[in-house]
Amino acid sequence: MSGVRAVRISIESACEKQVQEVGLDGTETYLQPLSMSQNLARLAQRIDFSQGSGSEEEEAAGAEGDAPDWAGAGASADQDDEEGLVKFQPSLWPWDSVRNNLRSALTEMCVLYDVLSIVRDKKFMTLDPVSQDALPPKQNPQTLQLISKKKSLAGAAQILLKGAERLTKSVTENQENKLQRDFNSELLRLRQHWKLRKVGDKILGDLSYRSAGSLFPHHGTFEVIKNTDIDLDKKIPEDYCPLDVQIPSDLEGSAYIKVSIQKQAPDIGDLGTVNLFKRPLPKSKPGSPHWQTKLEAAQNVLLCKEIFAQLSREAVQIKSQIPHIVVKNQIISQPFPSLQLSISLCHSSNDKKSQKSATEKQSPEDHLYVLEHNLHLLIREFHKQTLSSIMMPHPASAPFGHKRMRLSGPQAFDKNEINSLQSSEGLLEKIIKQAKHIFLRSRTAATIDSLASRIEDPQIQAHWSNINDVYESSVKVLITSQGYEQICKSIQLQLNIGVEQIRVVHRDGRVITLSHQEQELQDFLLSQFVMDLKVAVRLWFSFPVTSVKIFQKAMFYKIANGVIFVDHSKKFSGIKWKVGTLFIKWSCLCLHLALAYYDFFPEQNFDLKCLQTNYKHKEAITSKNVYLAFETFHFI
Amino acid sequence: MGVTCVSQMPVAEGKSVQQTVELLTRKLEILGAEKQGTFCVDCETYHTAASTLGSQGQAGKLMYVMHNSEYPLSCFALFENGPCLIADTNFDVLMVKLKGFFQSAKASKIETRGTRYQYCDFLVKVGTVTMGPSARGISVEVEYGPCVVASDCWSLLLEFLQSFLGSHTPGAPAVFGNRHDAVYGPADTMVQYMELFNKIRKQQQVPVAGIR
Numbered sequence: 001m002s003g004v005r006a007v008r009i010s011i012e013s014a015c016e017k018q019v020q021e022v023g024l025d026g027t028e029t030y031l032q033p034l035s036m037s038q039n040l041a042r043l044a045q046r047i048d049f050s051q052g053s054g055s056e057e058e059e060a061a062g063a064e065g066d067a068p069d070w071a072g073a074g075a076s077a078d079q080d081d082e083e084g085l086v087k088f089q090p091s092l093w094p095w096d097s098v099r100n101n102l103r104s105a106l107t108e109m110c111v112l113y114d115v116l117s118i119v120r121d122k123k124f125m126t127l128d129p130v131s132q133d134a135l136p137p138k139q140n141p142q143t144l145q146l147i148s149k150k151k152s153l154a155g156a157a158q159i160l161l162k163g164a165e166r167l168t169k170s171v172t173e174n175q176e177n178k179l180q181r182d183f184n185s186e187l188l189r190l191r192q193h194w195k196l197r198k199v200g201d202k203i204l205g206d207l208s209y210r211s212a213g214s215l216f217p218h219h220g221t222f223e224v225i226k227n228t229d230i231d232l233d234k235k236i237p238e239d240y241c242p243l244d245v246q247i248p249s250d251l252e253g254s255a256y257i258k259v260s261i262q263k264q265a266p267d268i269g270d271l272g273t274v275n276l277f278k279r280p281l282p283k284s285k286p287g288s289p290h291w292q293t294k295l296e297a298a299q300n301v302l303l304c305k306e307i308f309a310q311l312s313r314e315a316v317q318i319k320s321q322i323p324h325i326v327v328k329n330q331i332i333s334q335p336f337p338s339l340q341l342s343i344s345l346c347h348s349s350n351d352k353k354s355q356k357s358a359t360e361k362q363s364p365e366d367h368l369y370v371l372e373h374n375l376h377l378l379i380r381e382f383h384k385q386t387l388s389s390i391m392m393p394h395p396a397s398a399p400f401g402h403k404r405m406r407l408s409g410p411q412a413f414d415k416n417e418i419n420s421l422q423s424s425e426g427l428l429e430k431i432i433k434q435a436k437h438i439f440l441r442s443r444t445a446a447t448i449d450s451l452a453s454r455i456e457d458p459q460i461q462a463h464w465s466n467i468n469d470v471y472e473s474s475v476k477v478l479i480t481s482q483g484y485e486q487i488c489k490s491i492q493l494q495l496n497i498g499v500e501q502i503r504v505v506h507r508d509g510r511v512i513t514l515s516h517q518e519q520e521l522q523d524f525l526l527s528q529f530v531m532d533l534k535v536a537v538r539l540w541f542s543f544p545v546t547s548v549k550i551f552q553k554a555m556f557y558k559i560a561n562g563v564i565f566v567d568h569s570k571k572f573s574g575i576k577w578k579v580g581t582l583f584i585k586w587s588c589l590c591l592h593l594a595l596a597y598y599d600f601f602p603e604q605n606f607d608l609k610c611l612q613t614n615y616k617h618k619e620a621i622t623s624k625n626v627y628l629a630f631e632t633f634h635f636i
Numbered sequence: 637m638g639v640t641c642v643s644q645m646p647v648a649e650g651k652s653v654q655q656t657v658e659l660l661t662r663k664l665e666i667l668g669a670e671k672q673g674t675f676c677v678d679c680e681t682y683h684t685a686a687s688t689l690g691s692q693g694q695a696g697k698l699m700y701v702m703h704n705s706e707y708p709l710s711c712f713a714l715f716e717n718g719p720c721l722i723a724d725t726n727f728d729v730l731m732v733k734l735k736g737f738f739q740s741a742k743a744s745k746i747e748t749r750g751t752r753y754q755y756c757d758f759l760v761k762v763g764t765v766t767m768g769p770s771a772r773g774i775s776v777e778v779e780y781g782p783c784v785v786a787s788d789c790w791s792l793l794l795e796f797l798q799s800f801l802g803s804h805t806p807g808a809p810a811v812f813g814n815r816h817d818a819v820y821g822p823a824d825t826m827v828q829y830m831e832l833f834n835k836i837r838k839q840q841q842v843p844v845a846g847i848r
Contacts, residue, residue: 399726405709409724412707412822414637 041094049101183226183242186289190243194295196224205245207299209306213383216306222247222295245291251298253349257307259371259431261439262340301347307379307427308345314426324428331428335436336516343375343431374434374470378427433499434470440516441473441497447521448477451529457482458529473497479528491528638759638781639789639820641797642828643806644835645762645774653764653771660762660776661751663800669755675763676705677775678747679833682731682738699738700830701731704822712826720823743768746833748775757781758796765836773836775829776801784819786812 017030034042118125187203190196196205208220223246308329315324315331324333330344393399398406404421407413413421445462452460461478468474479491494505502514502521514520648656665671684696702712711727714720721727731738750763759779765772778797783789790808797805810831811824 399724406724409709409711409726410722412637412710412712412722414706415708418709 044098045094047098047101049098049105186241186243187224189289190224190245190291193292205295207247207251207295208302209299209383212380213385213387214306215386216302216309218302218305220248220251220299220302222298241289241291243289243291245294247294247298251301253301253347254297255301255304255345255347257304257372257375258342258344258346259368259375259435260342261368261435262342263338303376303379304345304347307375308343310379310382310426311343311375311428311431314428318426318428333428333432335432336439339439341432341435368435368438370438371431371435375427375431378430382427436499436516437471437473437497440500440502443518444475444495444497444502444521447518448475448525451522451525455529460525460529471499477525477528479531491531493528637784637820637822638757638779639783639786639793640777640779640825640828641793641806641809642775642777642825642832643797643801643804643809644765644832645776645801645804647774653774656774657750657762657764660774660800661753664753664755664760664762667755667800669753669758669760672752672754674705674749675752675761676703676747676749677763677829678703678745679830681741681744683741685737685739698741700833701728702826702829704826704829707822710822712823714823714826714830716830720826722823746772746837748829750775760800765833767837772839775832777825779825785817786820787817 015033017033020029020031022028115125119127187196190205194205194207195211196203198204203224205222205224206220207222208214208216208218210216210220225244225246227242227244308331311331312326315326315333320333322334324331326332329346330342332340332342335341393401393403393406402421405418408418408421445464448460448462452462458479458481461480463476463478465474465476474497475495477493477495479493492507496503496505500516502516504512504514504524506512512524514524645656645660647653648659651659679700679702682699682701684699697715697718700712700714702714704710704712709725711723711725712720713723713727746765746767748763748765750761753760753762757780759777759781761775761777761779763775763777765775776797778793780789780793780796783792790812794805794808809828811827
């Protein structure tokens with residue numbers, strides 16, 4: 001700002017007067033500008049009353065153009081036009097048009113006022129509406145509401161229907177999905193019980209015992225298939241399962257091992273015709289799905305097959321005195337001469353055909369459930385052995401086999417020691433031994449029972465021990481006389497029933513071994529009965545004698561409650577008496593026993609020993625301290 | 637394992653190895669021994685490979701790997717004056733792997749085969765020692781089962797040996813010398829065999845008539 005020279009501005013007003021004329025001398029005569037009233041008149045003339053408000057724009061345009069005119073009176077052309085217009089009506093003053101227009105406006109207004117006032121009276125003039133386009137008929141409010149409600153309801157229904165349709169779609173999808181999901185959840189349940197693996201697009205499972213230590217070469221794979229034959233329209237059955245298992249065809253049905261002992265020797269021609277009776281399937285747990293029962297049954301069949309294969313292999317390979325016969329599904333061996341043990345694999349399939357043929361049922365009485373159970377246990381033992389830590393080598397580089405066998409190299413075992421290590425018995429031998437023992441035990445029991453029922457006096461008691469071994473049982477046999485159980489305790493036999501022999505241990509320490517012959521045991525027990533008859537305690541029969549009368553052939557002893565008369569032999573020596581007749585009035589058990597013994601052995605002499613030497617035959621007869629003592633002696 | 641004595645029976649004059657063996661076995665059978673099969677003891681020699689020898693050039697040690705049919709699942713490895721190892725039969729396979737350290741001496745396999753007789757508590761084995769195709773001598777082994785301490789039963793053994801070997805009865809084996817009262821084990825038997833084989837190896841070959 002400083003240092004810049006101020007600019008001189010000169011202002012000239014634009015309001016210059018118009019030149020009217022220029023004189024010859026160059027002077028200018030200016031027009032006098034219009035005065036205020038002249039200007040107003042001029043402007044008033046320009047008002048066009050006929051124009052409506054619509055022409056305001058023109059008016060405005062015109063007014064804008066007039067603005068500079070209003071600012072200054074320089075627009076001579078307009079002025080001239082106005083003046084021309086003005087001049088069209090000569091002798092009229094500028095306000096004339098305005099006056100005319102106003103007058104006409106007034107006239108019209110008056111007319112309008114008059115008309116309106118007449119119309120208001122409605123006497124002479126009325127107003128009629130002008131017909132217009134047909135308006136919509138004036139409706140009732142209820143119908144309107146109804147229709148509006150209907151519409152709105154229809155709209156809502158539409159929405160609801162759409163939603164419902166979507167829902168149904170999703171529900172059907174859900175159902176299908178549920179079936180899908182059911183398959184997966186069933187598969188999960190299946191997986192909790194069985195080993196499954198996926199091969200390609202198939203799901204295979206393993207129902208063999210291989211992972212538990214079995215060496216049976218059966219593959220034991222089952223396939224899991226999806227049950228897709230479900231009709232969504234029909235009702236889904238109660239036991240519907242989206243999962244189905246397909247087991248190998250040779251494991252279908254149910255099987256069991258029948259072990260029976262028969263007494264008669266079979267004809268060769270009868271072999272191989274084992275009648276299978278269909279054992280009713282064991283009831284599955286109520287909650288278990290059908291595939292579980294199916295798989296368990298198949299696994300059972302596999303196990304029975306393995307047992308039978310092992311047994312038949314041993315029956316063929318192992319040499320024994322009496323060779324075992326393997327025919328079809330039966331193994332026959334003879335544990336004892338007149339005894340036949342038959343082990344057979346009874347496999348009944350689920351076909352309807354075979355069900356019809358198996359209606360003839362053999363009585364299952366001769367089936368030994370214990371041995372069947374034991375067979376199952378033995379094969380499981382064998383399985384466990386292959387997996388046991390004794391077999392698994394430490395360190396892992398050592399060869400497989402029993403632990404002691406592995407040590408036999410470094411410890412230089414000789415042949416005897418090695419042989420003792422190797423378990424020599426197979427399944428068949430074990431089961432035959434068990435069968436022998438069971439048979440021997442049952443026969444011993446039968447012998448004892450028959451003797452007990454046959455012989456009333458003395459009595460035989462048998463106390464069987466509850467805890468037995470598979471190869472050994474024991475029974476304690478007591479032979480007593482009724483009433484004298486506490487006294488006659490001398491015959492107590494402990495019978496240890498083994499596989500082929502019975503070992504008898506006497507109370508006095510003698511050990512006797514009996515063979516499996518039934519007769520031998522019977523004879524032995526009978527001999528023991530006889531021993532018992534001889535065995536008794538020393539029974540004192542002593543009675544105080546009041547008077548004695550000696551006759552030639554008899555001696556009468558009068559005792560408190562009666563008389564005992566004894567006839568003595570000619571060989572009477574004072575010690576040896578032959579008891580001829582004993583007469584008693586009262587029942588004294590002791591004496592009765594003596595009598596009974598005497599009855600039993602009528603011919604024999606009973607040696608009576610008077611131990612009490614205070615019986616002096618003659619001298620003491622008269623004394624009151626005479627005691628007559630009978631004693632039956634034997635060895636205790 | 638009882639106390640065992642291994643000795644060599646010299647070949648009778650004018651007779652072959654076979655005939656001498658037959659003589660012996662007949663004697664035993666007359667004595668009352670019962671034949672119980674055959675036996676076999678063999679020995680292979682290895683020496684430590686030259687690469688493992690020190691720069692001083694010490695002589696390589698000889699290792700003997702022996703088998704005895706009496707202990708069918710075992711393998712014995714021993715050095716001359718050193719320890720004896722009793723191992724599993726996998727030891728032979730191991731030796732193959734140790735080829736770099738132990739090289740087998742050529743034509744060194746020597747073995748004795750024969751029959752086994754049991755006479756009450758005594759176990760007598762009479763065998764022909766062969767090296768390759770040729771029979772080199774006769775080995776006699778007597779074991780007294782019940783006793784495991786050498787000093788206790790040596791006299792009994794000696795007496796028994798005298799009864800059928802006669803004048804060829806050996807003296808007490810060297811293994812008994814140091815450890816009279818120690819428990820006798822299979823390793824001692826193998827040491828005796830090793831010494832026997834070494835002795836036979838050094839001997840001259842039996843005359844041609846003895847070769848069958």
